[in-house]
Amino acid sequence: MSEIIPNRKIIHIDMDAFFASVEQLDNPALRGKPIAVGGAENRGVVAAASYEARKFGVRSALSGALAKKYCPELIFVRPRFERYKEISSKISKIFHEYTDLVEPLSLDEAYLDVTVNKKGNPSASLLAQEIRLRILNEVGLTASAGISVNKFVAKIASDYNKPNGQKTVNPDEVIPFLEVLPIRKFYGVGKVTTEKMYQLGIFTGLELKSKSLEFLEKHFGKSGNFYYNVVRGIHNSEVKSDRITKSVAAEHTFDINLSSEIFMMEQLENIANSLERRLKKHKIAGKTITLKIKYSDFTQQTRSKTLPYFIFDKGLIMETVKELLYQERMKDSVRLLGISLSNLNTEQKKTVVVQLKFAF
Secondary structure, eight states, X not given: OOOOOOOOOEEXXXXXXXXXXXXXXXXXGGTTSOEEEEOOSTXXXXXXXXXXXXXXXOOTXXXXXXXXXXOTTOEEEOOOHHHHHHHHHHHHHHHHTTOSXXXXXXXXXXXXXXXXXXXXXXXXXXXXXXHHHHHHHHHSOOEEEEEEXXXXXXXXXXXXXXXXXXXXXXXXXXXXXXXXXXXXXXXXXXXXXXXXXXXXXXXXXXXXHTSOHHHHHHHHTTHHHHXXXXXXXXXXXXXXXXXXXXXXXXXXXXEXXXXXXXXXXXHHHHHHHHHHHHHXXXXXXXXXXXXXXXXXXXXXXXXXXXXXXXXXXXXXXXXXXXXXXXXSOOSSOEEEEEEEEEEEGGGGOOOOOOOOOOOO
């Protein structure tokens, strides 16, 4: 069991349907209409959906074909990641006017520790409101926020009043909030774990809290300790302003399934080119090469090898990738291939973040 750290003031900001909202911002003709970013190709997958599309059940990671079936009026838009990065950078600048303790999770969400902030405002709720208003006025997009004593509760709270809303869970409200929370809404509890918990009679936070640490570790391994603590409001993870990159990857989904290793090697050469460009751009090297294979039946396999030295060169990467590809026979035709490099030189750069603890 973890020691309880004195309360912090944490804000989780989550942009509303970010990619789709940027497209509607830039193209007024798309406003108020169901749109999906990505997914238009035969084998494409939806990257993001507007709220108008979500009403029909269109969600990210849904195939384009199924999305169109759910919503015949759906408009597909090609993703423009450079534009999303540009907008994300503007939003990040706003965050940093309030605190240097900003931890981005992706282009569209971040944690902010405002326990001590540049505005000298003791109210995290008012700060969240002000930040959301500035994003709307200066960028033209809406954001939602969750405010609480730790990252875990703030993350869950930000989903409560979406879109364009916020929810504060004060220190004395954390335990009651978690006790009535459906287990499927616990951040970090996915579909498989939810089903397993249901089978064990765990449907709410209160039922999770009734289980002993030994019981949870027996059924969920190391994650058992995490579940035991978070349902008691204990989550001591600090907001880290310098997230260290753990891996760099490139992958591609094919229009036609590949069944020949020769054709796969050709595609892997292209993927390795993309990976090498990213590595050189960010001056990153790594030791562990992983080949990702997704078969036509959507089952996935990874094969890895760790070298005794750091590499970033495409030729050296491909030597290992070829070895991994021919390591064993393919069990089926392949719809996706990917290469990732981990065990990076960036992990040797440690950043120490000093965080002061004050009452909420």
